[in-house]
Amino acid sequence: MVRLKNRYILFDILYPQEIDDFSRSKALVAMHKSTSSQVNPQTILIALRNSLKQNFGDHIAGIAGSTAQTKYFSNKTSTGIIRCPRDSFRYTCAALSLITHLEGQRILIRIVRISGTIRTCERYAVKKNKETLTLLHKDHNNVLDLVFGGNQKIPSFDTDNDDDE
Amino acid sequence: MLCDLNIPWPVASYNQRPTMLQVHSLKQILCTLEELGYSQVAFNFELIPPNKVPNDTKTPNPIDLSLFKEFKGRIKLYTRITLVIDDPSQCQGLSKLTRAFDIIAVRPRSERALQLAVSSLECDLITFNYGERLPCYLKHKTVCSAIEKGILFEIVYCAAVDGPAGSISTDNGITDAGISRKHFFNGVASLIRASRSRGLVISSGATNPLLCRNSYDVINLLTVLGLASSTSKQCVSSSPAKVLLNGTLRIRSYKQTAAIGDEPLAGGVGSASERGNSVSHFKRKLEDNTVLQRQKKKLSS
Numbered sequence: 132m133v134r135l136k137n138r139y140i141l142f143d144i145l146y147p148q149e150i151d152d153f154s155r156s157k158a159l160v161a162m163h164k165s166t167s168s169q170v171n172p173q174t175i176l177i178a179l180r181n182s183l184k185q186n187f188g189d190h191i192a193g194i195a196g197s198t199a200q201t202k203y204f205s206n207k208t209s210t211g212i213i214r215c216p217r218d219s220f221r222y223t224c225a226a227l228s229l230i231t232h233l234e235g236q237r238i239l240i241r242i243v244r245i246s247g248t249i250r251t252c253e254r255y256a257v258k259k260n261k262e263t264l265t266l267l268h269k270d271h272n273n274v275l276d277l278v279f280g281g282n283q284k285i286p287s288f289d290t291d292n293d294d295d296e
Numbered sequence: 297m298l299c300d301l302n303i304p305w306p307v308a309s310y311n312q313r314p315t316m317l318q319v320h321s322l323k324q325i326l327c328t329l330e331e332l333g334y335s336q337v338a339f340n341f342e343l344i345p346p347n348k349v350p351n352d353t354k355t356p357n358p359i360d361l362s363l364f365k366e367f368k369g370r371i372k373l374y375t376r377i378t379l380v381i382d383d384p385s386q387c388q389g390l391s392k393l394t395r396a397f398d399i400i401a402v403r404p405r406s407e408r409a410l411q412l413a414v415s416s417l418e419c420d421l422i423t424f425n426y427g428e429r430l431p432c433y434l435k436h437k438t439v440c441s442a443i444e445k446g447i448l449f450e451i452v453y454c455a456a457v458d459g460p461a462g463s464i465s466t467d468n469g470i471t472d473a474g475i476s477r478k479h480f481f482n483g484v485a486s487l488i489r490a491s492r493s494r495g496l497v498i499s500s501g502a503t504n505p506l507l508c509r510n511s512y513d514v515i516n517l518l519t520v521l522g523l524a525s526s527t528s529k530q531c532v533s534s535s536p537a538k539v540l541l542n543g544t545l546r547i548r549s550y551k552q553t554a555a556i557g558d559e560p561l562a563g564g565v566g567s568a569s570e571r572g573n574s575v576s577h578f579k580r581k582l583e584d585n586t587v588l589q590r591q592k593k594k595l596s597s
Binding site: 145147225237239241242 | 324328456504508516520
């Protein structure tokens, strides 16, 4: 039997308006602010469906939007994974990048990676975060102070490993 | 190498200077672009008809790059002027500008102006306002004769991301920019048709950091609009590099053929330019890398 083919979109939410200091590391930290608790997987999906409908009409919204699903979203790291049907993933990506507001706040959604399984998405997210941390380490010895302004642990990228296979 | 050739300079006339707030916003845009992976950014000064080029030749360039010292070695900055032309008589001062700006662009607002820009003006880019209807029907002959001469056409995507200033944002999470977006889709589709998907450059035109987009998003948007994905990739990387090279050659070379000195002409991200790489060198290296990676993959698998 033929399997239903999907695409997993790894995205993150950036807040470029929070930048106050223009050095590379401080700008990076300010941009990757954590998302407010009002935003949850459901609100992101609703915003995506609205955007699909507004930009590409009922036809595409029906094809692409109705089976799309937010598999993972972390407010702390502002990172998430969306699943969508493979035939129409280009529309989903375009609609995602055309979203400008989320829960009344202006945001920038950046698509980081698209892949066929959720596991590669997770791996890439972990790799990307590690790279970012190394970048921060280059400029500052105490990254934790820079990020949190105190002695705290780095939130690990805890993915809920519900396999979709 | 990713290029964004259109970050609007916030001031529209020669005798004003940007305020602290506007400079702050520009720096935010630069930080965002850096995070999104862009390495070459051009500030765009738009000259709309009642404003004119001043007669004293000392200050033909109002863009002050010394305000952005902290980005040295991170992003390479260029200056660009866009002349808005309604009527062929308006572009007399052009010869004064050619040496002051890295890129010279033209935004025709009528069919005659477009004809003039294509046939006789010495410019690098032709652009339109994508938030409104295109000034005329674009003919394949006109557009392709420009591309053959080396003048490329620019697509500005901020009209699709956000409407013009003052557009209404609705509660459901999307800005109601329907009309400007409609014009954008229409304009890009007709440009792709007229140019046979050759010689296109895409840039942001972002007046605010939220309007910048990842190169992937931009490429994807163009693909949705009907451009082949390999061609759309060129629109953010190699085509704008060609424009930059063209502009620099106009300033620094003898009849676009020979240049003196071992300084890099254009391109070369921060550190790379310090090593003295030119665009072609840079490109070749990238290609070599990909070939190497491919071979490595083959070996490992």
